[in-house]
């Protein structure tokens with residue numbers, strides 16, 4: 001049956017359930033827009049709770065049937081085969097993601113490569129993750145087993161579909177779970193293809209099921225389904241709250257990867273030549289639609305003006321255009337996202353926040369595309385909404401600080417705590433700042449470390465809880481059983 005209903009480039013994408021491409025039971029669809037020109041280029045299934053139910057039942061069958069017979073080393077081989085298959089199809093996947101999300105070619109290809117790497121990393125982890133023995137009273141042997149949760153639900157956002165699929169599904173499978181995935185309605189074509197590729201390399205039916213549709217319909221149905229044993233959610237704090245509430249009703253464990261308002265803290269002794277391109281990339285990558293975007297730059301007072309001038313000069317050279325033009329930035333995901341970003345800019349302007357510089361939308365970018373020039377704002381009051389809320393667009397808020405204490409105060413003065421960058425040559429200060437900044441990751445004299453598949457990732461405060469990526473993710477994707485044997 002595998003592949004019988006594949007619908008590549010036919011203008012209609014299907015769900016992938018039990019290794020079959022299926023239309024949703026209700027027979028409705030959602031149009032997909034190309035952010036570069038705003039035109040409809042494909043359709044996905046507008047699934048309902050009935051499709052989620054079918055997917056969960058299929059995954060349960062798989063978990064208790066064929067998947068239970070596959071040992072850890074074999075799981076690793078399957079994941080490695082999938083990694084190789086994705087590498088063979090990297091160009092195809094890159095193009096799907098590019099059209100869906102409006103990503104410049106280099107970014108879309110980096111995402112395809114990250115997916116390869118996630119599967120490769122977790123392939124190697126499968127048979128190296130295990131429990132322990134615990135010294136206890138005489139006459140006892142006590143051991144712990146790391147057991148998979150079972151059928152795991154994965155709700156994925158539109159900004160990095162392939163990367164986020166790789167980290168949550170890769171980790172969940174490596175730990176012995178099976179997965180029901182609900183990608184975002186704005187961008188999911190690459191993931192439909194990856195689910196098909198997984199079937200081709202031998203994942204049993206139900207190991208990876210994928211159901212598309214609106215969040216408030218199928219996402220909600222997935223979060224509330226009694227057959228889901230663990231939920232991994234990546235998305236906005238607002239929806240994260242709904243997911244946690246749904247999970248709380250039935251005491252289902254949840255990992256929440258939410259947003260951020262991450263600071264880049266630049267001290268006067270920093271290597272500014274090294275910092276400037278990284279600070280800029282951290283806010284313009286994926287047109288600022290990155291949870292870990294460095295959206296606030298905190299600059300030590302003594303270098304505030306000269307550094308702002310240099311950042312401004314670099315900003316004014318940034319170019320925005322259609323995804324395929326492969327410029328510094330592509331379009332935003334949809335018209336409402338552009339309106340949202342412009343709303344923040346209008347609010348900033350209304351209180352007199354000045355613009356240092358902005359980039360340029362190229363003249364041949366279609367008017368119907370969702371383009372937004374990157375903007376550098378100065379002297380942003382720390383409590384203004386542009387410095388507090390996630391803009392999710394290419395807007396960088398600059399402010400100055402005087403000394404370490406004030407830097408820490410400003411860095412921690414939002415409800416988020418995902419990532420922070422600290423730029424200084426002072427070794428003692430590097431450690432002090434890393435300890436005092438409240439966030440899930442701190443990068444010293446770099447930012448993001450090139451994606452870091454191996455590096456545990458997640459937030460504190462409104463940025464969420466639980467960790468994905470790296471070996472650490474395997475703890476979250478398993479539960480611990482303690483076995484005490486009295487043998488005398």
Ligand code: NAD
Nearest residue numbers: 156157158183184215216219220235236239257258259291
């Ligand atoms: P979103 O919360 O609107 O949607 C995320 C996913 O949740 C989508 O698949 C959506 O369909 C689904 N969803 C929406 N409403 C739902 C509901 N009521 N019940 C269940 N599911 C529902 O977020 P978005 O706009 O797609 O993505 C942007 C957000 O994601 C930003 O806040 C960003 O910071 C965050 N994000 C976080 C990380 C991270 O790892 N921390 C990574 C990427 C994006």
